Amino acid sequence: MDEQLFFRKLNGLCTSKEIFDFLSSLEIMSDTMASGALQRISEVEVDDNGLKNPGGVLENEVFRALCFQFEFESSKLSNTGLLNALQALVKLRIDPQSTLMANLLSEGEQRLAKGQLTLTNLCAFGESLLQLEGPSSVTLEQIVNHIQKKDIEKWSPREMVMVYKMLQVTVREREQYQDLLNRMNSVTLTIVSQLSPKFTSIILNSLVALHQTQAFPLVTALCKHSVKHIPYFTGDELLNVLEAFLYFEHREQIFTEALETYVPKSIFTMHPQTVSKVMQYCCRKTILSKPIFDAVAEGFISSADRFTTDQIAEYIIPFGTLNYLPPSASSLFRKLETVLHTRFSQFQPHTLLNLLHSCVLIQRYPVNFLPKIFSPYFLQQLQAQPPGLDRIVTCQLTQLFLTVTLECPFYEGPKLLPKYQVKAFLMPHSSLDVHLLKRVKTGLLYLLKKRIYFASEVSTPYFYTVDIEIKLDEEGFVLPATQCEEVHRRIALCVDGQNRFCVNSHNLLGEEAIKQRHLQLLGYEVVQIPFFEIESLQNCRKMAEYLHKKIFPHTYGCSC
Numbered sequence: 001m002d003e004q005l006f007f008r009k010l011n012g013l014c015t016s017k018e019i020f021d022f023l024s025s026l027e028i029m030s031d032t033m034a035s036g037a038l039q040r041i042s043e044v045e046v047d048d049n050g051l052k053n054p055g056g057v058l059e060n061e062v063f064r065a066l067c068f069q070f071e072f073e074s075s076k077l078s079n080t081g082l083l084n085a086l087q088a089l090v091k092l093r094i095d096p097q098s099t100l101m102a103n104l105l106s107e108g109e110q111r112l113a114k115g116q117l118t119l120t121n122l123c124a125f126g127e128s129l130l131q132l133e134g135p136s137s138v139t140l141e142q143i144v145n146h147i148q149k150k151d152i153e154k155w156s157p158r159e160m161v162m163v164y165k166m167l168q169v170t171v172r173e174r175e176q177y178q179d180l181l182n183r184m185n186s187v188t189l190t191i192v193s194q195l196s197p198k199f200t201s202i203i204l205n206s207l208v209a210l211h212q213t214q215a216f217p218l219v220t221a222l223c224k225h226s227v228k229h230i231p232y233f234t235g236d237e238l239l240n241v242l243e244a245f246l247y248f249e250h251r252e253q254i255f256t257e258a259l260e261t262y263v264p265k266s267i268f269t270m271h272p273q274t275v276s277k278v279m280q281y282c283c284r285k286t287i288l289s290k291p292i293f294d295a296v297a298e299g300f301i302s303s304a305d306r307f308t309t310d311q312i313a314e315y316i317i318p319f320g321t322l323n324y325l326p327p328s329a330s331s332l333f334r335k336l337e338t339v340l341h342t343r344f345s346q347f348q349p350h351t352l353l354n355l356l357h358s359c360v361l362i363q364r365y366p367v368n369f370l371p372k373i374f375s376p377y378f379l380q381q382l383q384a385q386p387p388g389l390d391r392i393v394t395c396q397l398t399q400l401f402l403t404v405t406l407e408c409p410f411y412e413g414p415k416l417l418p419k420y421q422v423k424a425f426l427m428p429h430s431s432l433d434v435h436l437l438k439r440v441k442t443g444l445l446y447l448l449k450k451r452i453y454f455a456s457e458v459s460t461p462y463f464y465t466v467d468i469e470i471k472l473d474e475e476g477f478v479l480p481a482t483q484c485e486e487v488h489r490r491i492a493l494c495v496d497g498q499n500r501f502c503v504n505s506h507n508l509l510g511e512e513a514i515k516q517r518h519l520q521l522l523g524y525e526v527v528q529i530p531f532f533e534i535e536s537l538q539n540c541r542k543m544a545e546y547l548h549k550k551i552f553p554h555t556y557g558c559s560c
Helices: 003-010 016-024 031-045 054-058 061-072 079-091 099-113 119-136 138-147 157-170 178-194 197-209 216-232 235-247 253-266 272-284 290-306 309-321 329-346 349-361 376-384 391-407 434-448 510-521 540-551
Strands: 455-459 465-472 489-496 524-530
Touching: 003 016, 003 031, 016 031, 016 054, 016 061, 031 061, 031 079, 054 061, 061 079, 061 099, 079 099, 079 119, 099 119, 099 138, 119 138, 119 157, 138 157, 157 178, 157 197, 178 197, 178 216, 197 216, 197 235, 216 235, 216 253, 235 272, 253 272, 253 290, 272 290, 272 309, 290 309, 290 329, 309 329, 309 349, 309 510, 329 349, 349 376, 349 391, 349 510, 391 510, 434 465, 434 489, 434 540, 489 510, 510 524, 524 540
Parallel strands: 489 524
Antiparallel strands: 455 465, 465 489
16 A cells, blocks of 8 residues: 555544554555554553553554564664654553563664664654653763754754753753754744744753753743643643743743633633642742632632642742732632641641741731741741741741731730741842932932931831831921930831832732831831832922822921
8 A cells, every 4th residue: 555545544543443453454564654553553542541451452463463573573674664663662661671672772773873863763762762761871862962963954843852852861961962952942943933832841841951041032932932822731831831931030921911811711620730830930920910810719719628738838828929819818718727727737847837927918817827836846847847947937937926916916825936036027029129219318308408317227126127217206396317215106118119019010019018017017107109109200309299298298388
């Protein structure tokens, strides 16, 4: 039979029985046709759980006859027949120690040594070795050395992807094969538009594994290209793409918008690990996407019982970090409390602390669990596991303790011992915008006339640092910042730059929201000076007028 007609008929068959009946009707076929038949059998009979019907395939007379031919005539096979058969048999989980597999592998290695394999052959051989032997394969490195001599510009997308996968497991040192990678990255950039969802995901995953931070044009192009594939990625493929966005610190508005369309529609069918990675992406990039967060909350309420403890934390922590309560907040945190009661002992200590700390950022108080958190036993557990009781951990513990002290006066459980408390909070996201602070200070000087009437970056006895503090006496007159007597009112100016807000949003991050809430409870009059209110003020006079209205709204006029 003509090969083209053979493959046309073969590809129309959907079960191994149909394939075996078809093969039985033929008197003769080439090794390429025979290996193609094995490949088609592997396509229809193998799924994620392995071979669907081992007995019906492996014991079949036609299948055994095909294997017999490949085992005893391996030296007579064409390169395509040899390596396609090897690929199919690997997929069918044929014993790697069998004579059949040993003969095919040996023949492949001999032809490799003689330089007889084309790029397509090298890729097929490499793919089989990856599945059979993994990164420990010595032959893989020989294949890559042969590949280096080939003309990259003539490679197909499939061949390019296969070489990236091989390099991912063979490169052991940062600079190894970097010249080859540079050439591949340049050529891949020209074929990005041709890449399928699977190929896009694999290449991004390889670029992460190979630390290709210098290939930024390619990364950007792949990230943009991935947008149209979002509905078609498998869970693992989308994980790879999100991991690349995080690793290369890339953010793409159209990618977020595509996720906002996809996640709400698919939340009940998405794997929890994929949803966790979506939330991690939003959290790390400070992207408050209400469509995504609202859908994730519904997914948690519906399915949290089957999540791992890490997934539970990864679903919930971004709500606190980005200071957002979804419409279903009451049901969401009721479900969280139920899960914590049931599975409290299963959580790793640091995961549990991160989770409970994120809850207090948005005024959800885990008072039923705090006695255990402040217990000596739990604190010893924290200390015993990395990162131990480092500065971030002790800040979280201290902020939990301060929260129950200020916001939960009814709490009567154990307190956090002073030795575990910090003197001042670390607020990594909310570092002060120095340029913005300088502009505000200049405006204040214009308004108050003298620098002695306000202080900046003031440490308080309550762990927080106030951006700018102004003191007033009982009659409302401004006092020198150093004066401690007759202070009737303290005004805390919170100079909030863009880094204290979710991206493209006026929504404060959780750590800044809790700071302002606590300062208020500690007796300060909190005045927020957000960047978006003052960025358009052109000179000192306008800034002074703005500050006058914000700080002294009931005082008539501005003497500046």
